[in-house]
Amino acid sequence: MRLIEREEPGAFIWESKNVTMRSMSAYYLQTFGVVGQFSENISIDKVNFAPDPRSGRSTASFADFVRMSGIKGKVSITGSVFDGPHDDPINIHGTYLEVAGKPGLATLSLAYRHPQTAGFPQFSPGDEVEFVDKLTMSPLLGAHAVVAVVDGPSGMNHTKPLTTMTVTLDRPVPPGVEIGGTVAENITATPSVLVSGNVFRNVPTRGVLVTTRKPVLITGNRFDGMSMPSVYISANAYQWYESGAVSDVTIRGNAFTRPSGPVILVEPTNQVLDPTNPVHHGISVEDNKFDVGDVTVVDAKSVGGFQFTGDTVRRLDGPAHPPYTSPLFKFHGSSDIRIERNHYDKGLNPAVVTD
Template sequence: MTQVVDVTAFGADSSGVKDSTPAVVDAIAHARNLGGPVRLLFPRGIYQFYPEQAIEREFYISNTVGADQSHRHKRFAFLLEDLADLTVDGDGSTFQLHGLLGLFAVVRSERVTISNFAFDHSAPKVVDVTVAETGPAYRVLSVPPGNPYLVGDDQLTFLGETSPATGTPYWRHSTDELWYCQIHDPVAQRIWRGDNPLFTGVARLTDLGDHRIRVDYLSELTTEDQGLVYQLREPTRDTAAGFIWESSQVTVTNLKAGYLHGFGIVGQLSTDITVADNEFHADRSIGRSTAAFADILQMSGVRGTVTITGNLFDGAHDDPINVHGTYLEVVDVAGDRVGLQYMHPETAGFPQFHPGDLVEFVDKLTLAGAGQATVVAVDGPTGTDSSKPLTTMTITLDRAVPETVESGAYVVENVSYTPSVRIAGNTFRNIPTRGVLLTTRGPSVIEHNVFDQLSMASIYVSADAHQWYESGPVRDLVVRGNQFLRPATPVIWFDPTNQVEGEPVHRGVLIEDNEFQLAGDGEVLRAKSVGGLVFTGNRVVGGEPAYSITGCTDVTVE
């Protein structure tokens, strides 16, 4: 029998006036002590969440800030640790988040569902600036009402909202610090990365009130960008909006996400994750178009199954879906022990292996496997403190390291954490990057999705041991029944980083029954180092398709 824990019984305020954070902390603590399934219920209403009374934890999260100690402490509205059989049921409520606060963390837990609410941030760290008016030597800019700013001495500074605890803004950035820029055309429904011209050659800044700023320029030219939205941010991914770590059977469903702060939802060294029937979409009625500070979903080292179905991905600042493992570079070899290092600065601080995991050595130049072994012991970072080095670790294996393996020339992948994946029935639009990045040897299907005018490849399959160090090879992939509307080309791209051709890196790829609506001639498929590639029964309209096949074997294109 499911027990219901009503958060309002612990003091949560469904009227949206008071901070509900401490009440929810108490309600979660109570739920942890109950036996059997628990439904953590938020009776329909509006709930405010501030960071000051949220529980603080030291966490290290893949693809964020790596070992940077200035951001090691994280706070979440819901910190779900060491729990089982819990459902967070929003009952159709709205959650308003404040400050630098993540939405949820699921840590060392199992059978957890987060469902049925809308949420947004009051003052996102991405500032969506709309060009409301242009004329000779000036623009009038419109800023969403939730983003405070200061104009003084012809300088513009954007602020976070003011903390009720300290009386100071949660963050403050000048326009020079907000150097990362994307441009959104709301008429064409397209977003791309580009330079920010709004504050170059400025003669004068004037606050017109009502969230409007006039910018006068030294040049007399009239710009042609009226109506465009410049999405401005500084690039620090200080936390994740959702964090799933060392957990199993976690489901995120029926959420309406207005903005994901810091990073998206990260699944890290976990098992069986489902993300279904959510809307990741900013509130356009208040001038916002950014729904995520970076990626929306990042599955970094997951095993079992990853199921992503029926979602709307609209307005990210990076890839909506990225499923991958992590290559660690070999830095020391001694018998059955091997020293490893995280190579990309955004990923560090957490253990990448457990005793009993199967690992594979991989040649960096060819990406060919050089033998597998089972982990017996691990000595390295814990993921919850900095008591040990954060970028290196040592694993002990059940056999000697292969003689061919040398420091700096090989990487290691955790083969045990390579999931089967199903990505189906999703819509991708207003995306500046790729739609789906996928590198896993588990059987995977990408089917019946709509990719609408993405600015890079709609589907990208790499295996990268040189830049991002995101592993690994594809072994069984079906791309079927998708619509690619007005795509950038190549539309589907297999791009492993092997620098020496040898055996194919990826194997077993079927691309069938898709529709490609090209805006002109272009590459429908670009494939490098794929064995067993079949492209059949697809429909291409609007342009002359091209195909680039390099270093592949057993290829059928018809």
């Protein structure tokens, strides 16, 4: 029922600075929606991402509404409506490149591994790179270096291979960097994020995907009837290669109604779990309202420092419903978890499952 080849974006923000979209209606965005790439400071305010009610359409995009990749500065998305995409309304991330070769003492060959990712320069001279072990998703010791020279695709032509590049660093390649076992992230091109006062509805996928090490605030939004997690934090080095780890995420004062579970999902792709060395840090879920059925509210993997405080959790169909089977909280390979000062429906058991 849709075109699955994402050949072009509806709008493209490329190598630009201080871009604002305000007071607009995006009735139809062929294939991808609004894509921002290697730009700085992007604001989307009071934009209606929804089909024209006179059109008879039920969808406004065949993929994400808003995808921000490799952005500097700040991404601000406020006061907007996200209604009827065919993929995630908001996805903010970087890109992991896999180490494919070591042609020199300070030189690496890097490769895009997802088949739909190619053609753009992931690094510029002066950018800082961090090397991450694919199994643990943890940075290597001495993992940072500065890019001195890049030889690869420009984003503007086809004169060079589109899926590989050669990067020369300002120092020898750090110990532990392995071909096929290490990925590289551009940590200069990572934004702080504000997602505030938006409405998400009629969404068959996730709501807000965000993976950035800078501060993230998701506040005052309404997520209604989401088919998958309303907020999803990953860091993926095996399928989508979307980076990276978070260190300061606040989810505050939102309303989650009729969600499918888990409502908040933290799921990095590390295959080795170590609670003393988690992938993500500093996630706070506070003062939100969850009106849920038989679903898990939080399912978090490999998080150090997770707080769930001052929240209200209610069952939609009341105490006459048969016994619920889903624990409200699941934690895997995580540590320093605080669940306190919350309000639950009378008789609701705030069960916590940890491993």
